[in-house]
Amino acid sequence: MIIFETKDLVKFFGGLAAVNGVSFQIEQGEIFGLIGPNGSGKTTIFNLINNYFPLTSGEVLFDGRSIKNLKTHKICHLGIARTFQVVKPLARLTVLENVTASAFCRVNSIKEAQKLALEMIDFCGLMPYKEQQAKGLPIGLRKRLEITRAMATQPKILLLDETCAGLTPKEVDLAIELIKEINRRGVTIIVIEHIMKVIMTISQRILAINHGQPIAAGTPEEIARNPQVIEAYLGEEDHA
């Protein structure tokens, strides 16, 4: 079943086409990878999906319904949560308060929200840090807090924006495990990642984009062999 679909996403910043004609369909329960060199428009696609930036043209469908004109907070309530590449913790609040604030997306009383928050904190392995202020956490834990917070809104689709960037190899392994576990819970995931180990092991399908345009789509193996992808990342062979 197709749960999520974008059609011909276009975003212009002035005369610059940041995203130009990106279409993809995502199956329920899938982990879908989005790759591309720096500045190719990956994060912009996320910002278009949750309407942080308005679309120039195109269509975003969730559960067969257009969401392109909905406000960012409405989209979260529908069940699409995201993390930020440049983490945005609620700095002076504790981990528990951070996650509780987002749990209010689904429940109304403090008790229920805290219960849900603690569940998610436990699930994401942040229990030892729950009383710490978010601003004091190292980057690895802040990235994890982003995921925890997004999970507390009980999303159907989770958009992960480079949640493994800046982590140590051991933390990366843990993050991979966590993402797989979230997926096993039935959450569909779209993931942006530069670390090939991550994207190649977890995604079922990958879309590669460059200069805001799709250049290749397919399974991780297909993408790894695709000459256009290799060119986008490493440059053309005869230029070397």
Added chain:
Amino acid sequence: MKSSLGLLKALVVLMIAGILPLFIKQDYYIHLLILVLMWVIIGSCWNLISGYTGQVSFGQAAFFGVGAYTAGIMFTKLELSPWWGLVLGGWTAMVLALIIGYLCFRLRGPYFALATLAAGEILRLIANNWVDFTEGMVGILIMQTFSSKLPYYYMVLGLAACCLGVISLVMNSKLGYYFVSIREDQDAAESLGINTALYKNLSLLISSFFTGTAGAFYLNYMGFIDPSVVFSLHDISIQAILVGIIGGVATIWGPAIGALIMVGIQELFRTAIFGLAPKWVSQGHAMAFGILVVLTILFMSNGVVGDWSKIKRLFIRKSPEAAS
């Protein structure tokens, strides 16, 4: 557990405030207490929108003045008792809040701060010049209902208790989490499903309601208002900020402590340290506030309540026998 302890603390404070007039007989000191309690309300309201929600208001005087003038104009034009202002003043202030919020809260950046600053000044000029409606610079004079100060004291005590009660209830609910989230990071808040425009408006509505009610109380208590008093930029708007900063931004008790300190210092200077200092000292209160703010920001940026543990340590170090 934590909240029940807070409730106990609040009840004790309320009880002490309730029986204080048994020990303090002089009208002068009751008057000062009434002023303190009024500033508790105004400061707490500023703290809600600016300290907790992070939308810095430079124009609490706009809400205060609108509340006061609602009571005054109902008296002069409709010949109603100015006490009706206590019921309606908060609502008219909320109407003003809706307009400002509607215009500013979909934007980011300093627009809200600037708009509130402007709103206070615009309203002051309107009240000055629309003589038919507001009596202009002449102001509005009413006969006070009570000659004793005690009824006013208990009234403003009740108002302040209500105001603090509502704010602490709000801050211990979903609303409170949302307000603080908006302060910490508006983009993150929005992506977590928080309707930031709506909740900023709600915060301002609550803040304006009690500020407007305090304005209406002010007319009833003082018996006189004019535009330069109730729409004053430095005597109301800025002082509301000072009360918040000195007491402790984003703490429940901060503005209460701040109000006590500010009214105390103001009175100290107004009377030129009870007549002990030369007369010119009374001109220096603005400068004293300035110095106080600089010192607060330099040495205890979280205010008296926010940095209470720091202050305690300071005193304990100075007198080790007190610690043991």
